[in-house]
Amino acid sequence: MRSSILRNIALVAVAATLGAGCTQQESDTTEKKIDALLSQMTLEEKIGQMNQLQGLGCNSDMIAAIKAGRVGSLLNEINPDTINELQRVAVEESRLGIPLIFARDVVHGFKTIMPIPLGQAASWNAELVEECARVAAYEATSTGIRWTFAPMIDVSRDGRWGRIAESFGEDTYMNGAMGAASVRGYQGDSLSLPTSMAACAKHFAGYGTSEGGKDYNTANIPERLLRDVYLPPFYETVKAGVASFMCSFNDIDGVPSSGSVFLNRQILRDEWHYDGLLVSDWGSIEQMIPHHFCADLKEAAEKAVLAGVDMDMMGYAYITHLKELVESGAISETLIDEAVRNVLRMKFRLGLFENPYVAVRDTLPFYEEASLAVARRAAAESAVLLKNNGVLPLQSFGKVAVVGPLCDSPADQIGTWCFDAEPEHSVTPLQALKAKYGDKVIGVPGLTYSRDMSRDGIARAVAAARTADVVLYFAGEEAVLSGEARCRADISLPGAQTELLKALKATGKPVVMIVMAGRPLTIPEECELADAVIYSFHAGTMAGPGLTDVISGDVVPSGKLPVTLPRMVGQIPVYYAHKNTGRPASNITLIDDIAVGTKQTSLGFTSYHLDAGDKPLYPFGYGLSYTTFDYSPVTLSATEMNADGSLVASCTIKNTGAYDAEEAVQLYIGDKVASVVRPVKELKGFDKVLIKAGESVTVDFTVTAEMLAFTHLDGTRGAEAGDFDLWIAADSDSGTPVTFTLK
Numbered sequence: 001m002r003s004s005i006l007r008n009i010a011l012v013a014v015a016a017t018l019g020a021g022c023t024q025q026e027s028d029t030t031e032k033k034i035d036a037l038l039s040q041m042t043l044e045e046k047i048g049q050m051n052q053l054q055g056l057g058c059n060s061d062m063i064a065a066i067k068a069g070r071v072g073s074l075l076n077e078i079n080p081d082t083i084n085e086l087q088r089v090a091v092e093e094s095r096l097g098i099p100l101i102f103a104r105d106v107v108h109g110f111k112t113i114m115p116i117p118l119g120q121a122a123s124w125n126a127e128l129v130e131e132c133a134r135v136a137a138y139e140a141t142s143t144g145i146r147w148t149f150a151p152m153i154d155v156s157r158d159g160r161w162g163r164i165a166e167s168f169g170e171d172t173y174m175n176g177a178m179g180a181a182s183v184r185g186y187q188g189d190s191l192s193l194p195t196s197m198a199a200c201a202k203h204f205a206g207y208g209t210s211e212g213g214k215d216y217n218t219a220n221i222p223e224r225l226l227r228d229v230y231l232p233p234f235y236e237t238v239k240a241g242v243a244s245f246m247c248s249f250n251d252i253d254g255v256p257s258s259g260s261v262f263l264n265r266q267i268l269r270d271e272w273h274y275d276g277l278l279v280s281d282w283g284s285i286e287q288m289i290p291h292h293f294c295a296d297l298k299e300a301a302e303k304a305v306l307a308g309v310d311m312d313m314m315g316y317a318y319i320t321h322l323k324e325l326v327e328s329g330a331i332s333e334t335l336i337d338e339a340v341r342n343v344l345r346m347k348f349r350l351g352l353f354e355n356p357y358v359a360v361r362d363t364l365p366f367y368e369e370a371s372l373a374v375a376r377r378a379a380a381e382s383a384v385l386l387k388n389n390g391v392l393p394l395q396s397f398g399k400v401a402v403v404g405p406l407c408d409s410p411a412d413q414i415g416t417w418c419f420d421a422e423p424e425h426s427v428t429p430l431q432a433l434k435a436k437y438g439d440k441v442i443g444v445p446g447l448t449y450s451r452d453m454s455r456d457g458i459a460r461a462v463a464a465a466r467t468a469d470v471v472l473y474f475a476g477e478e479a480v481l482s483g484e485a486r487c488r489a490d491i492s493l494p495g496a497q498t499e500l501l502k503a504l505k506a507t508g509k510p511v512v513m514i515v516m517a518g519r520p521l522t523i524p525e526e527c528e529l530a531d532a533v534i535y536s537f538h539a540g541t542m543a544g545p546g547l548t549d550v551i552s553g554d555v556v557p558s559g560k561l562p563v564t565l566p567r568m569v570g571q572i573p574v575y576y577a578h579k580n581t582g583r584p585a586s587n588i589t590l591i592d593d594i595a596v597g598t599k600q601t602s603l604g605f606t607s608y609h610l611d612a613g614d615k616p617l618y619p620f621g622y623g624l625s626y627t628t629f630d631y632s633p634v635t636l637s638a639t640e641m642n643a644d645g646s647l648v649a650s651c652t653i654k655n656t657g658a659y660d661a662e663e664a665v666q667l668y669i670g671d672k673v674a675s676v677v678r679p680v681k682e683l684k685g686f687d688k689v690l691i692k693a694g695e696s697v698t699v700d701f702t703v704t705a706e707m708l709a710f711t712h713l714d715g716t717r718g719a720e721a722g723d724f725d726l727w728i729a730a731d732s733d734s735g736t737p738v739t740f741t742l743k
């Protein structure tokens, strides 16, 4: 066992150095090519490779800059003819013919839009997440885009932050697993294939902790917490061979990431031996001036290149000041050479020197059946059934009323960060339900958009509900309310949506609420009112068919929450992997239960909110099915293990209901006593298994000491001997732990 573990460690180190899909020999050859090219480059040409600009078509200034070797990469060009013409200028008219790399944010699909990453995480299906990225790469590369700024793997525990939509949620392990799956999907079997594109692990690092859930805000993360919670997903992408990284906008404890030697050199290069490209975020080098970290653009350029940022996205810092900084001796040309090597290495790995042009096709491979099928499956698997009093799946009915601002909104269902989406290709829930149930469906949105405060449409919606046997209420957020710089201090349902729900409920008809949002919303009252609740994080082009598959029972729901649903915004941050505190919640007296005149000392003194208690509305990992599952007690192959050993934890799950169904089985481990306070439990694995009705499946997880490791007070990392609780459960708040000892 030890030898195989050591071998794996060695292989990981090599993979991280070589980049996905290339051999040592190929790597050596590439380095020789880089040396040869670098030796011919002027300082200006080197600096040009470090400059990334927004595409402006074939305008004369851009053509002149490319010809002069002042541009290394363009983002947001998506026309194949334009891309090929600009590339022709670079390859045939510049002095050294170094190809450009064309980039775009292809975050959850290019034309066929998949669920937002938060929704993909809700599928608990890494293979599906990989397929989603593969489809995105297949479509995007057909236009000449060979670099995407994805996956975003910022652990996000604050639903007020608009960019939680782009993340894989609150958990370290989940972000790492789905981030690595995305890298495999985008980059394919070899980065040099024309259908592969460089992935980009972003935003490095700690962006998900932006204070107050307000975008671009400061992050205060102690180094041990940074290393144990926020950095591991990035390292998982390094092990998966991610071709690039992107800086984050935030500072950590006063140092903006674009100027952080600690992050970009000590962690990324020295500890992780990463040899990919590090690009700034849009203007993040220049933004060190408003951060009050740099006095001017020249100082920003100096600090960023000293911190190891290889490419300046739209900051004009490098192209304006690096030459002067080198010639004045303020920075060594060696630093420039290092950065240019990383840029050239990614271009060589992409095969751009051999194949710089995109094949121009009469028709581009958008919306192919196979791609739409992946999108539909992802929309269904990302749906989380939170409540069901038996109204789902829809049984035989005469009429169904389809209501709500998200029931027929093609642009909103695809969510944020999908520049190239075409809403006319969306299939909305109303369209899909009509396709399935024909004139049994009565569609009356009631509100025209999620923030609509007008009551005019409510009466019509209620009238439709009265004529129906069941109401499907599609509530949630417009796409514009989530994503970058779209933060909300109140994360309840916007507009008059709750009022509309109450009016629908007052008809006495069963109401199924389907929430389509870009974040966890605070919906305790609405969940109480609805007879069933499905949570769908903006599920993409095929949201309609996917959700219809679930509502009808054609697909049994298997989604589980990748993020805690708070009861109230005031509970934030609220997440499952919390610390136990010295006074864990007990003897809870809620605010409405406190008798008038109660003395200060007569209530308990433990950790909870008087007006919310200590539990969220729904916990991380929670999701129902149309069937039921019975988890056996966990068995262990041993109750003790050595640091270089392992043990196997097993659980048999029986499908005790009437539907064949998939179940995301979750492994949690909690360190009972350690030299620093550890979370009560942490997700250490999951396995989504199909269990046929009446049958059982046994799931095994191998536990190793590496899974128990954390950063110690002295900065070293490793597991500590002692007792650990282990759960194999349906979610983060259920199951009975067993205990094992690490010797």
Ligand code: GLC
Pocket: 105, 149, 202, 281, 282, 484
């Ligand atoms: C944005 C985002 C980043 C994105 C980049 C390019 O500001 O922060 O995630 O990749 O700019 O669009």
